[in-house]
Amino acid sequence: MPIVEIGSRAIEVAYGSNLGQELAKHGILHLPCGGRGLCGKCLVKVWGEVSPPTAIERLRGVKPPLRLACQVRVLGDTRVELISMPQKPVSVLSMDIPIREPRPMFRVVNEVPAVSKALLFDYSKCGETVKSLVEVWDLGFLGAVEGDCDIYRAILIDVGTTTIHYAIVDEKGNTLWEDRKLNPQLVYGADVVTRISKALEDRDVYRNLVEILRKEVIELVDSTPCIAMGFSCWKQCYDEFSPWSTPRNSCSKTVST
Incomplete structure (x- = not known):
């Protein structure tokens, strides 16, 4: 070759x-x-x-x-x-966003939707394998870690066309740290339409677009202490997804977003 x-x-x-x-x-x-x-x-x-x-x-x-x-x-x-070409610096506009009141971990319901026995068996093991879970929107997977710590922290990630902006907040919504980096998908086009076109033309490009973004998000989460991520087991019972856990490099407690 x-x-x-x-x-x-x-x-x-x-x-x-x-x-x-x-x-x-x-x-x-x-x-x-x-x-x-x-x-x-x-x-x-x-x-x-x-x-x-x-x-x-x-x-x-x-x-x-x-x-x-x-x-x-x-x-x-x-x-x-x-041939080196000057790159435009990444700029960012920031603003304070109020954090909504966290939902209770337990709640009383009058009716419980029917779920399969297989799902109940899977979710019954969640308490044995992980200490904490936190719900994250739109990532499409469940992550959890073992351990305990005294500080609640969550990482918020906004995947934009050009940049990925991320921030670490505490349980009161105070921003502890924020930064941004270039979206690795830029290698396949500066705009979303171009990337979609390339993905439709070539299945390998589609898989690589997904993988490089997934890898970038996981690296951001792994580099942040006291983080748990994913959908709650309660939500999974309704949506019929199979939970899986991924190791983290530090301890965690449940965070509500």
Whole structure:
């Protein structure tokens, strides 16, 4: 298989693979236009066995060794030199958001919806395996940790098109820490429509879009002490999801958001 060298790095790629997509997959450069050759921001210097310049490159006046990475097919061993382009700094606007009153851990109900015996068996084990759970909206999975501590903390994550903004708050809603970082999905397009188009065209791109975002969120949670995340077992009984737990690097108590 061909080897692509970028500085001190070397990656193995399939014959005929798209250079831009391979570099984006490894987080080496971004494809703001989704690899359609429209933005010109994947301009690199290329030497080696590659496909000839495309009509798009000729229209843009790009001549070897300069190439648009998204228009290059790797046909053999190739060397790539990145052309540094200034990146705009990540900016953020912040505001205080009132935290609503937490819901009680226990409540009295007049009627209990019917659930399957299998679900009841699964959820009966929750108290044996984990110490605490916290409900997090829209993540689609359950996480829990063992242990105990004296400080309630929660991490709030807002996944935006360009940036991921996150904040750590205490049980009173006070912000203890906040920061932001670039959304790793930028490598597949600067806008959501471009990313969706690429995901529909290529199943591997779809899977990678999901995986890199999931990995980024998990890293944020893992780096934050005293965190529990996921949907409560009570909610799972209604929604018929199977709970699973994931280890954390510190202790936790239940947090209501």
